[in-house]
Amino acid sequence: MQLGNRFGYLRRVYRWFTLTLVQQGFWALFILLGDGPRVTEPAALPWDWWGFRVAGPVLATMMACAYLWLRPADGEWSASSFETARASLRSLFRMSSDPAKSLHPLKAQVMFALVVLPVMVTVARLIQGPIDTAVKIIIFGAVEALAFQVINFGVAARSFGGGKQGEQIAVGFFAASWAIRDLILAIVSDNLPSIPFILISGLVVGGLVGLLSLGMRRWSGLAWPAWSVQFLIVTLIIGFT
Numbered sequence: 168m169q170l171g172n173r174f175g176y177l178r179r180v181y182r183w184f185t186l187t188l189v190q191q192g193f194w195a196l197f198i199l200l201g202d203g204p205r206v207t208e209p210a211a212l213p214w215d216w217w218g219f220r221v222a223g224p225v226l227a228t229m230m231a232c233a234y235l236w237l238r239p240a241d242g243e244w245s246a247s248s249f250e251t252a253r254a255s256l257r258s259l260f261r262m263s264s265d266p267a268k269s270l271h272p273l274k275a276q277v278m279f280a281l282v283v284l285p286v287m288v289t290v291a292r293l294i295q296g297p298i299d300t301a302v303k304i305i306i307f308g309a310v311e312a313l314a315f316q317v318i319n320f321g322v323a324a325r326s327f328g329g330g331k332q333g334e335q336i337a338v339g340f341f342a343a344s345w346a347i348r349d350l351i352l353a354i355v356s357d358n359l360p361s362i363p364f365i366l367i368s369g370l371v372v373g374g375l376v377g378l379l380s381l382g383m384r385r386w387s388g389l390a391w392p393a394w395s396v397q398f399l400i401v402t403l404i405i406g407f408t
Contacts, residue, residue, distance in 0.1 A: 179326040182326060183319075183322060183323045183326065183340055186227050186230055186318045186322060187227070187318060187343075187344045187347055188347075189226055189227040189230065190223050190224050190226075190227035190228075190314045190318060190344070191223065191344070191347055191351050192351055193219065193222060193223030193227075194219040194221075194222065195351050195354070197216075197219045198219070198355055203216050203219075204216055206356070207352040207355055207356050209221070209303045209308075210300040210301075210303045212303070214303075217303055217307070220307060221306060221310055224311045225310055225314075227314050228310070228313055228314045228317050228318070231314075231317045231318045231321055231322045232317060232321075234322055235317075235321050235322065235325065274386075274387065277387075278387065278389075278392065281392050281395040281396065282395070284399060285395055285399045285403060288399065288403040288404075289305055289403060292304075292305065292403060293305075301407075304402060304406050304407065305402065305403070307402075308402025308403070308406055309398055309402065311402075312394050312397040312402065313394055315341065315344065315376075315380075315397065316390065316393055316394045316397070319337045319338075319340045319341040319377070320334065320337045320341070320380065320384065323336065323337045324336065324337040334384065335381075337377070337381070338374065338377035338380075338381055339374075339377075341374070341376065341380065342369075342373035342374035342377055344373060345370070345372055345373020345374075345377075346365070346367075346369030346370045346373060347369070348369065348373075349365050349368065350365050350366060353365050376397060376401065379393075379397070380393035380396070380397060381393075
């Protein structure tokens with residue numbers, strides 16, 4: 168029984184690790200094998216290589232959503248129940264059914280701001296230009312943030328029991344995913360001053376973003392505000408500095 172539990176644990180970690188490698192390493196593999204441009208900023212990539220860069224998060228998100236759709240609750244195949252599967256995937260975006268919370272005036276204002284602010288800042292970035300650069304950064308940032316949220320707070324959290332325990336574990340996976348991201352970026356750019364430093368800094372930054380995402384999810388009872396905040400801060404603010 169213990170051996171079975173260990174294999175089950177490893178299988179869940181491997182599931183997350185596979186999705187993370189697709190998200191982070193799909194484009195890097197093509198660049199390393201195809202002798203592509205050794206640049207890590209999406210805006211600095213030519214459009215063809217940028218397409219490979221954004222394809223990784225898109226593919227990983229689709230794979231994660233497919234898993235959540237087909238394995239809604241306990242990890243067992245459940246394609247026979249359409250409503251159960253749909254509710255499972257929908258839980259990524261609606262985590263609370265308490266109408267009283269959604270009607271709170273302060274919460275309503277903040278939620279409205281989380282919709283309007285990213286739109287306003289996106290428009291401002293496009294006007295500021297150059298449009299070619301802004302479009303590459305904005306689209307990639309939006310897709311990458313979605314991949315982080317779905318893989319870690321969707322698949323990883325669900326794989327480890329869901330609920331508060333699953334969300335707490337997801338923060339750790341979120342941090343690990345960010346560290347893997349930073350390591351891959353350093354390898355592609357041939358800039359490896361210190362692997363331990365890269366991993367530690369990635370864990371710290373990823374952990375902070377993960378905790379912020381967890382806080383937004385629990386405060387709002389929804390999942391999309393976590394994506395909105397990550398997209399706003401990491402892409403629309405930091406990504407243009």
